[in-house]
Amino acid sequence: MEQQAIQSIVNEVVSRLKGISVKTLSIPMAVSARHCHLSKSDLEALFGEGYELTKKADLSQPGQFAANETITIAGPRGSLEKVRILGPARNMTQVEVSQTDSVKLGLKPPLRESGDIKGSAPITLVGPKGSLYKKEGLIIAQAHIHMTPEDADHFTVENGEYVKVEVDGERPIILGKVLIRVSPRYKLEMHVDTDEANAGFITGKTIGRLIKYEEASL
Known part of the structure; x- marks a missing residue:
C-alpha cells in the first residue's frame, strides 16, 4: 500500500477517535x-x-x-x-x-x-x-472489565483482549493490561484491587476511560 494511502487511513481513524465523546468511552469502576x-x-x-x-x-x-x-x-x-x-x-x-x-x-x-x-x-x-x-x-x-456482548460491540473489543484505562482526578494514572471479560451475565464495570485503587485514589464513584492499545500508538 502506498504511503499516501496509509496516511489517509491513519488520518481518518484519528478524526473518528477525536469525534468520540469521553462519555461513550467511560467505564464505571469498583474496588475489589x-x-x-x-x-x-x-x-x-x-x-x-x-x-x-x-x-x-x-x-x-x-x-x-x-x-x-x-x-x-x-x-x-x-x-x-x-x-x-x-x-x-x-x-x-x-x-x-x-x-x-x-x-x-x-x-x-x-x-x-x-x-x-x-x-x-x-x-x-x-x-x-x-x-x-x-x-x-x-x-x-488481573485488573479486568466485565461487559456484555453489546458493550463489547460498542467499545469494539473482544473477550480476552487487553486495553488501557485512563483515570483522571487528583492523582491521574493509566492502568495497562486490563483484561476484557465478556458475557451476557455481566454488567459493565471495571474491577481493581486495593493497591491499584490506592495508587490512583480510585473509589466506587470513579469513572475510567477505555483506550485500545492501537489507539494509544496513533
Whole structure:
C-alpha cells in the first residue's frame, strides 16, 4: 500500500477517535477488596455439613453477593482475619488478595485471571468449624472489565483482549493490561484491587476511560 494511502487511513481513524465523546468511552469502576470464593465441599469443611451462605448484600454483577460469613486466611508470615466470602458457592476455591496482603502473609501469589488457579500459591483457610490447607488457589486478580456482548460491540473489543484505562482526578494514572471479560451475565464495570485503587485514589464513584492499545500508538 502506498504511503499516501496509509496516511489517509491513519488520518481518518484519528478524526473518528477525536469525534468520540469521553462519555461513550467511560467505564464505571469498583474496588475489589480481599475476598474468597469457596467450593461447596470446602464451605462445609469450614462451617459444618450442609452449611449454606447467607446474603449480606448483592454485588453489582448479577447473581453474585457478599455473604455475612468470613474466614481467616494464613500464610507462613502472618494472617488476615474477616476475609469476606462471596457467593454463591463455586466449583473450586479461590482466594484473591492484593500484593500488599501477600507480603503480610509471606506468600507470592501470581497475577491471574479469575478462575486460573493452576499452579497458584498455597493458602490456609480457617473457619469456625475447621481449617483447610489448599495447595493452590491464592491469586492476585488481573485488573479486568466485565461487559456484555453489546458493550463489547460498542467499545469494539473482544473477550480476552487487553486495553488501557485512563483515570483522571487528583492523582491521574493509566492502568495497562486490563483484561476484557465478556458475557451476557455481566454488567459493565471495571474491577481493581486495593493497591491499584490506592495508587490512583480510585473509589466506587470513579469513572475510567477505555483506550485500545492501537489507539494509544496513533
